[in-house]
Amino acid sequence: MATNHPETELIPYLRGELSADERARVGTHLEGCAQCRATADASSAILSNLARVVDDVREPDWAAYRGELKRKLRAAQTRKADVRGRWRWRRDDVRLPDFGWPSIAISTAAVAVLAIALVMHRGPAGMQAPGVDQLELQQELSSANVDLLANYHVVEHLDLLENYDVIEHLDELGPEDRQNHETPS
């Protein structure tokens, strides 16, 4: 029978994070599971060594650290103020001519009317007349489809795997060939 090892609960168990019920369940499991006990011991050793890694970090000169932080903070604030100032300057710098907003509104409306007129003149994209090249291509495709349709009764009687050649040269079939293929073998 497969055993459910409480793998993700071992470290919370070691650190005393589990509720009383969880703790009792994991504890009972540990008593009977040598594999989990070994994992818990190894994890415990690593956890205590990890706590020592932090002791090993060499601390900087805190006065210099704080001085540098203040300079960076001032620089960040100056940058922000500059950005705000630049936007304000741009707003002030863009001065409208004396005729002001009404003329801009009229111009915008005129451009919009022109754009609408242009679209209506050309028609919606899906209804545009095709170009000469497109027309020729469409005609070719249509005629090919008509040929296939005319020979549909032949195709109906074909075994696809055996008559691949026939399908490939369907448009070249003469009336006699059609007769042959229409008659089931």
Added chain:
Amino acid sequence: MEPSDEELCKRIAARDADAFDLMVDRHQGRAYRLASSILGNEADARDVSQDAFIRLYESAGRFDGRSRFSTWFYRILVNLCIDHQRKNRWWRRLAPLATPGGGDDPDERAFDPPSGEAGPETEAMLKQSIGRLRPALEKLSPQQRAAVLLQTQEGFTSREIGEVLKCSEATARVHVHRGIAQLRKILGND
């Protein structure tokens, strides 16, 4: 009585420079050490922890007090560390993890004696073990490393780690479990 972190944060939001100084003074050591452990580089740890304090100054007004201040602040710090690592991933492949002792061989790196109690043999073994931990930590994913270090160095619970990493408590437990399992494997304890 010393003001709480939450009170200081409110004052910082009102642009109280003294409150900011006090907050930096209170958290600089832990922030720097955690960043250094996650990033494995003292210069980066200095920059990133200072950036975290600048973010704290700029966004103190957004701290809503629903979680502990330390959880909120360490979320800023850990996110900056993870971002920094992502940005510098290509470079870190070329440059090995910096350690106080210098050299590439983990066993040769210099460490301060961990305690005066241990005998020379135990001390050497411990030194060696810790020396191997640093490069092993480097092999963990940023989330695993942050989760493991928040737990061992900051004493965060799984729920708090989940708040910092913006994941559930169960996911935080999985990050820690996988991180430690990976370390066991690398260090040959598995």
